[in-house]
Amino acid sequence: MEKWNSRSLDIVVDRTEWGAFNLLLCGIAYGKRVLPLGWRLLKHAGNSNFDEQKELLDSICPVLPEKCQISLLGDGEFKSVELMKYASTHDWDFNLGQSKSTWMKHPSGKWEQLKELKVSEGNPCYYQGVFLTKEHEYGPVNLIAYWDREKKQIRYLTTNRRACKATLNWGKRRSWIEATFRDFKSGGFQLESSKLTKPYRMDRLLLVMAITYVWCYHVGRWVFKTGKRRQVDTGRKRNHSFFRMGLDWLIQAIPRSIQDFKVGLLPYSSQSDP
Numbered sequence: 001m002e003k004w005n006s007r008s009l010d011i012v013v014d015r016t017e018w019g020a021f022n023l024l025l026c027g028i029a030y031g032k033r034v035l036p037l038g039w040r041l042l043k044h045a046g047n048s049n050f051d052e053q054k055e056l057l058d059s060i061c062p063v064l065p066e067k068c069q070i071s072l073l074g075d076g077e078f079k080s081v082e083l084m085k086y087a088s089t090h091d092w093d094f095n096l097g098q099s100k101s102t103w104m105k106h107p108s109g110k111w112e113q114l115k116e117l118k119v120s121e122g123n124p125c126y127y128q129g130v131f132l133t134k135e136h137e138y139g140p141v142n143l144i145a146y147w148d149r150e151k152k153q154i155r156y157l158t159t160n161r162r163a164c165k166a167t168l169n170w171g172k173r174r175s176w177i178e179a180t181f182r183d184f185k186s187g188g189f190q191l192e193s194s195k196l197t198k199p200y201r202m203d204r205l206l207l208v209m210a211i212t213y214v215w216c217y218h219v220g221r222w223v224f225k226t227g228k229r230r231q232v233d234t235g236r237k238r239n240h241s242f243f244r245m246g247l248d249w250l251i252q253a254i255p256r257s258i259q260d261f262k263v264g265l266l267p268y269s270s271q272s273d274p
Contacts, residue, residue, distance in 0.1 A: 008069040010170075011037070013056070013078060014177045015048055016191045018185065021202055024048045024056055027177070029073065033217065033243060034177040036210040037063070048144045050082040057086070069093065073174040076156075081136040084158065095171035096131070098156040104143060105131040114145065114156045121147040126163035138273075144168050184209065184245050188216075213243065220246030 010029040022042040027034040038060045042048060056074075064070055072087045076097035087094040100115035107129045119125055120169065124146035131139035142163035148155045159166045184191045189209055196202045220242030224231055232248040233240040240248070 006068070008071065009065065010071045010073055010173055011060070011064075012073045012174050012177045013053065014075065014174070014181075014219075015042075015077060016181045016184075017045065017046070019194075020171060020197060022046070022197070023206075024259075025053060026056055026060060027180070029173045029176050031185070031217070031242060032176050032179060033241065034180045036180075037215050039206060039210075041203055041206075043199075047077050050080050051088075053078060053083060056084060061090070071095065071170075075174060079158070081133060081138045084138065084141065084160075088160065093160055095157055095159045095161070095167070095174070097174075098143070098158050100156065102132060102156070103134045105134075105139070107136060107140075114143075115154075117145045119145045119147055119154050121149065123147075124168060125253075126164070128163055132158060142167075144171070149249070180213075180240070183213065183241070187267075188243060188247055189213075216250065217243045217248035218246065219249055220244065222246075223249050230260065 002019075004268045011026055012029050013024070013026040014025045016098075022045055023039055023041040024042055025034075025036060027036040027038075033255075038054060038056055040056050042052060054112075061214070071093040074083075074096045076099050078096050079090075079098045079102065079204050084094060085097065090109065093247070097115060100113070103111055104114055104127070105111050106127070111134065115204060117125055124144060127143040129140040130143050132141060132143075141158050141160060144157040144159065144163050144167065146155055146168060147153075156173050157168070159167055159171065162192075179187075179233045183189065185191065191209070194202070194205065220240075223232060223245045224238070224242065228249075229238060229245065232245050234251065
């Protein structure tokens with residue numbers, strides 16, 4: 001991480017479940033994917049709480065580059081005022097989802113639930129300098145409400161950046177982690193097929209997967225940049241992600257390497273035969 005050559009770093013946090021496991025994961029938003037940095041296997045089903053989120057984020061703080069603007073992106077599960085305060089304490093930017101039941105105080109002093117905001121498709125609403133929840137009255141922060149065409153619902157985002165179209169587009173990077181979870185599961189590593197039941201064993205498997213995931217991603221970029229894409233992605237246009245291309249390339253490379261190894265041993269094998 002010390003060699004990270006960008007001035008900014010977007011950290012995405014999200015959670016997914018499969019079988020008996022409930023995974024809270026965070027990583028770097030990069031190239032339409034999230035490269036894993038840390039995770040926790042929760043001891044319960046359902047949403048994570050702030051203490052669990054804080055423990056995970058605390059664990060990655062020592063490896064984050066010092067001369068870099070860190071940003072935290074999350075969906076409505078990560079809406080708490082405590083998490084916004086945590087980000088602010090670390091001088092991080094943040095873009096975190098909110099639920100429609102959240103109360104917002106306008107600069108005029110008027111209180112309104114987010115579900116009462118008038119939002120239509122193609123016409124997002126931007127609010128500057130508002131305060132959130134009657135319990136905390138936290139702020140000032142900025143808020144964006146927009147229609148999510150894919151999920152067919154209104155979404156609400158709280159941020160310390162100016163509420164505008166650029167901030168809205170930036171915040172949508174959060175969804176890249178959904179593609180990463182698909183890569184972990186049915187789209188790549190088939191994590192759902194694991195027969196493991198012990199958390200400590202799953203934790204070890206996740207470590208191997210995280211390292212391999214980054215490796216596959218960079219192999220896929222190499223395959224693409226060196227003009228070898230159509231060896232693993234036969235369409236006229238690119239259909240597969242860098243991760244998928246890298247994984248397929250490595251899968252194909254294993255039998256090729258074994259065959260080359262066997263061919264290389266043939267002269268010696270024939271000499272040693274009785």
